[in-house]
Amino acid sequence: MNVHEYQAKALLREYGVPVPAGALATTPAEAEDAARGLAGDVVVVKAQVHAGGRGKAGGIKLAKSANEAKHVASEILGMTLRSHQTGPEGKVVRKVYVEAGSEIESELYLAVVLDRSTEKLAIIASTEGGMDIEEVAERSPEKILTVPVDPNVGLAAYQVRQIGFSLGFDMDRIAKLDPFLQALMRLFVEKDASLVEINPLVVTKSGDLIALDAKLNFDDNALYRHPEVVELRDPEEEDPREREAREIDLAYVGLDGNIGCMVNGAGLAMATLDVINVCGGNPANFLDAGGGADKDKVRDAFKLILLDPKVKAILVNIFGGIVRCDLIAEGVVAAASELGLEVPLVVRLQGNSAAEGRAILADSGLNITPVETLREAGEAAVAAAGGTGR
Amino acid sequence: MSILINSETTFIVQGITGREAVNLTRENLDYGAKIVGGVTPGRAGRDVYGVQVYDCVRDITAKTRVDGSVVCVPPRFTRDAVFEALENGIKLIVVVTERIPRKQVAQMVELANLRGARIIGPNCLGIISPGEAKMGGVGGPAANTKTAYTKGSIGIMSRSGGMTTEIASTLTAAGMGQSTAVSIGGDAIIGTSYAELMPLFEADPQTQAIAIYSEPGGRMEAELAEWTQENNSRLPIVAFMAGRFMDEMPGMRFGHAGTIVEGKADTTAEKIKRMTEAGIAVAERISDIPKMLQERIGEAK
Numbered sequence: 001m002n003v004h005e006y007q008a009k010a011l012l013r014e015y016g017v018p019v020p021a022g023a024l025a026t027t028p029a030e031a032e033d034a035a036r037g038l039a040g041d042v043v044v045v046k047a048q049v050h051a052g053g054r055g056k057a058g059g060i061k062l063a064k065s066a067n068e069a070k071h072v073a074s075e076i077l078g079m080t081l082r083s084h085q086t087g088p089e090g091k092v093v094r095k096v097y098v099e100a101g102s103e104i105e106s107e108l109y110l111a112v113v114l115d116r117s118t119e120k121l122a123i124i125a126s127t128e129g130g131m132d133i134e135e136v137a138e139r140s141p142e143k144i145l146t147v148p149v150d151p152n153v154g155l156a157a158y159q160v161r162q163i164g165f166s167l168g169f170d171m172d173r174i175a176k177l178d179p180f181l182q183a184l185m186r187l188f189v190e191k192d193a194s195l196v197e198i199n200p201l202v203v204t205k206s207g208d209l210i211a212l213d214a215k216l217n218f219d220d221n222a223l224y225r226h227p228e229v230v231e232l233r234d235p236e237e238e239d240p241r242e243r244e245a246r247e248i249d250l251a252y253v254g255l256d257g258n259i260g261c262m263v264n265g266a267g268l269a270m271a272t273l274d275v276i277n278v279c280g281g282n283p284a285n286f287l288d289a290g291g292g293a294d295k296d297k298v299r300d301a302f303k304l305i306l307l308d309p310k311v312k313a314i315l316v317n318i319f320g321g322i323v324r325c326d327l328i329a330e331g332v333v334a335a336a337s338e339l340g341l342e343v344p345l346v347v348r349l350q351g352n353s354a355a356e357g358r359a360i361l362a363d364s365g366l367n368i369t370p371v372e373t374l375r376e377a378g379e380a381a382v383a384a385a386g387g388t389g390r
Numbered sequence: 391m392s393i394l395i396n397s398e399t400t401f402i403v404q405g406i407t408g409r410e411a412v413n414l415t416r417e418n419l420d421y422g423a424k425i426v427g428g429v430t431p432g433r434a435g436r437d438v439y440g441v442q443v444y445d446c447v448r449d450i451t452a453k454t455r456v457d458g459s460v461v462c463v464p465p466r467f468t469r470d471a472v473f474e475a476l477e478n479g480i481k482l483i484v485v486v487t488e489r490i491p492r493k494q495v496a497q498m499v500e501l502a503n504l505r506g507a508r509i510i511g512p513n514c515l516g517i518i519s520p521g522e523a524k525m526g527g528v529g530g531p532a533a534n535t536k537t538a539y540t541k542g543s544i545g546i547m548s549r550s551g552g553m554t555t556e557i558a559s560t561l562t563a564a565g566m567g568q569s570t571a572v573s574i575g576g577d578a579i580i581g582t583s584y585a586e587l588m589p590l591f592e593a594d595p596q597t598q599a600i601a602i603y604s605e606p607g608g609r610m611e612a613e614l615a616e617w618t619q620e621n622n623s624r625l626p627i628v629a630f631m632a633g634r635f636m637d638e639m640p641g642m643r644f645g646h647a648g649t650i651v652e653g654k655a656d657t658t659a660e661k662i663k664r665m666t667e668a669g670i671a672v673a674e675r676i677s678d679i680p681k682m683l684q685e686r687i688g689e690a691k
Contacts, residue, residue, distance in 0.1 A: 114492050116578045117609045119499045138654070151496040192491055221465060222491035266576055266646040267550020270605055270632035271676070277635050278674075292410070319556050321515070321530035322413070351538070351555070352530045374676060 001218045003232045004048045006097040008216040015187045017180060019211045022099035024048070031073030034098035035066040042101030045072045047093040050237045052132075052215070053083030059093060062101070069098060094236060102210055107200035108167055109133060110181070112188040114219075121149040121188070123181065125163045129200030155185045173207065180209050191229060192222030241285070241307055248300045250287060257282025259385045260305035260314040260343075262298070264289045264323045272317050275374050281382035284311050293323050298331025299338065306339060313344050313384035317377055320352030329357035333364045344369065344384040348377045392519035393545070393570045393590040393597070394482060394510075395458070399523055401482075402450055403428045404471045405463035406438050410527070414462060414486070415439055420532030423523045426454050429471075451478045458482035460516065460526055468512070469494040476505045484526045485511035485581070495579045502581060509581025513646070515551030515573040520558075528573050529555050542567015544683060545591040545625070547584050548603035549576050549610075549646065550632075556676060557601055557630065564680030569597040576646030583610045585617040592623060598690075599683050600627045604661065605646065606636045611661040615668035626686030627670040628679050634658045 003011075009019045023034035035043045043066075047059030054060050059081045063069035073096050082090035107129030115122040126144045128136045137144055145166040149155050160181050164174035188196050195217040202212040218229050235243060245252030251266060255273075259281050263269035266288045273283045285308065289301050305311055318328050329349065335341070345368045349357040361368050369384065371377045395401075403418075405411050406428025415438050419425060425441050427450035434445040444450055447459070459475040461468060461483060468487045475483050476498075483502065490512050502509045510517060516526015521541035528551065529535030538559040544566055548554040551573040558568055572587060574580055584602060591597045604611050611629070618627065637657045654660055662672045671686060673679050 114496060114579065117613070119496050119579050121493070121496065134654070150500060151493055152500055189493065192493060194492060219492050221489040222493070224466065225491070265550055265552030267548070267553035267603060267605065267632055268556060270636070271553070271630075273635050274632055275675075283635075319552055321534065321552055321555050322410075322527050323530075351559075352534045 001220055001223060001229070001233060002050045002237070003216050003218070004050065004095070004097075004234065005046065005214060006048055006095070007232045008214040009211070011187060011191070011216065012183075012211055012214055015183045017183045017187075017211050018209060019214070020100045020102055022097050025073060025096050025098055026077070026094065028070045028074040028077065031096055031098050032066045032070035035063060035069035038098070038100040040100050043069050044099045044101055045069055045076060046097045046099060047076050047079070047081055048095040048097055049081055049086070049091040049093055050234070051081070051083055051085040051091055053085055054081065057081045057083040057086075059083075073098070091237070102202055102212060103205040104202050104212075105205050105207075106203045107212070108203065109136075109199050110184070110201045111195065111197040111199070112184050112193070113195055115146070115148065118148050121151050123147045123149060123155070123159070123163060123185075125167055127167055129202070133199065149185070155182060173203075173209075176209050191226060192219045193217060194219045241304060244304055244307065245287075248304070250289060250297070250301055250304065252304060253286040254308070255283050255285055256310070257284045258310050258312040259381050260284045260308065260311040261317070262287050262289055262301050262305060262314065263317045264293050264328075265319065268317060268319055271374065272315065272377070275378035276315070276381060279375075279378035279382045281378065281385060284308050293331075294327050295331040295334060298328055299335040302332070302335035302339060302341070306341075311343060312386060313346065313381055315377055315381040316345060316347045317374070318348065318357075319350045320354060320357075322352070324353045325349040325351065325357030326353040326360060329360035333360060333366065336364070336366050341366070346371060346377060346380040346384055348372065348374070391569070391594050391596045392522055393587070393594050394517050394572065395519050395525050395570070396522045397422060398424070399457045399525065400424045400426045400455055401458035401460060401525055402426060402447065402456055402480075403441070404447070404459055404461045404475065405467075406430055406441065406443055407433050407436065408462060410486070411460075411462040412438055414460065414527050415441055417527065417531055417535070418524055421524045421535055423525060426450060426456060447474045447478045447480070451480070456480055458484065458525060460484045460486060462486045465490045469498055472498045472509065473501060476501055476507055481507045483507060483509045483581070484514065484516045485509060485575075486514065486516065486526060487511075488513040488577075490577075492577075492579055495577065499579065499581050510572060511575040511577075511580060513577045514575035514580075515554060517570065517572050519570045520568050526573070527551070528571065529558075538562060539571065540567040542569065543596060543598035544568045545594070545597045545600045546571035546602070547587055547600065548573055549605055550603055551576070553603040553630075553632070557603055557679060560676050561601065561680055561683075566680050566683065569594060578608065584614040585610070588614065588617050588621070588623065588625075591625060592621070597625065599687050600625050601679050601683060602627065602629045604629050604631050606633045606658050606661075607646075607656050609655060612655060612664045615664045615670060618670065619668045624690070626683065626690055628673055628682045628686065629665055629670055630673045630676055630679060631658050631662055
């Protein structure tokens, strides 16, 4: 789960990590008030959306007076921000964060992550702050230091020194880095974060360390431990279909094609989308009904697929292991009669109770094309949807 | 032979009285597994299809040999269950549970490494050595399992539980049996990767070739490619790569938590490139796997 920059900074502040003073605004007048309340000659007005690349997309601007902050905020609020992380449709900016400007001496990079290849926590540090770390990794990997931290031991002082020296710090500055890093680590562990990224970490002209930008991701699997984190969720930032899916506990991702897909198992679901693409079609969604799919789950999944008006055909692809195909078939028939299904169905049932499932579908009188193989499923679905849908 | 499990392997089921665990126990027993006990704290004295239920792992390990455990408890109790199995000397732990907090998975894996034990999963369907035994939900009911899986010489490793069986079933239909199939789990952090299983397959005389199911996210395919090159592996490998459509969608997650693409190295295009360079053949369709394996086994001989 993602949160906004202003929420991330509030959490950092709570853990004792220095961040610039700032306030949230939803109107230009509020931005003006916020700017007036901040010390210094310059304020920064920052669009609050769940995406990186805001600066280049025109979502971050400087203002030298409260009046200018109001003007700048009026430009940013309501704009559709398009960056490499928003997709072509962009994101509408509904909030800005107005922050005091900082006297920057140098910009660095710091992050705490869970490193999947070493199965440990890791701190990533680089002197190349303010840039996309992926680009740094590609161009000059020697400028990135990764320090693994044993999840059962924690961050040791010698590791902080190692990181500090790699950033060109002396012992005085390392003394400042120590509480900074320990606080990031404590936040990461206590809140079950999956990413804490400070980019840039700024060394000010007076020699202090400040988190100038902050990105926090939380481990969805651990949200049950953190109701206070769940409260930070911004529904405006989510696809309504995906929100619905989460509520009924289905793994769903909305796409832009016209073939609705209901599959059990994430692997088969991905392979199904590939086959549709290979056959020249476009899937409307990814949907994994899960290993424990039953009649009710199938009905919920159908409802969700039909929420999307672009859907011209539905492909049901079930390889029954734990899942029983006859129960899936009953769910399909129930959903079709209950929801007044008007689009054609292509159904592949294999494995556990497949013969019984096929019989139920054949007796239902519904407009169903039964298929045997994955390839046939793709071809039949593309034909049923009447082409590519783009 | 086979790897990890055979007809002599004894194991327990932790969380045995839960709905999924009851089914799994039934299916495993029907397939011939030697389940020597189950654990659900507070439920000692019951039985599940004739398998005795105990309060603690210790109650079983104290009186009989236990080679493995299938952990099938809710996410918030999984780490504790795995710790209990590890500290009682169990060396092979299949974690079925999905949605365990990632840091807790890291802690489990770390302790398993210290104890010289192996974790398969989490978020997996376990292991099957066809004709010998299965340990976990792989293949579903025993009758379906017997249709999909037959004994033979192909090892399977898969990041998807369902696709483990889809591949086995395709191989069986083509007359190619399997030595052992391992559903390694769909999470970002798992106990045992492809490269970590390779030495076992390499040392198993029954195994003549490997089929893998892979998907976007992570470095596991790159590590497999490195391993086969560094060790001059005798085993031809054919990989099926799902999720090619995801290359243009960084940061998205499709079902398996492990599929999130975090960088260029995580994309299918990059994985296919690295595997191909290491001599691993990449299949466009699942139905191509048997033929590609046969060609490569022929060349290897």
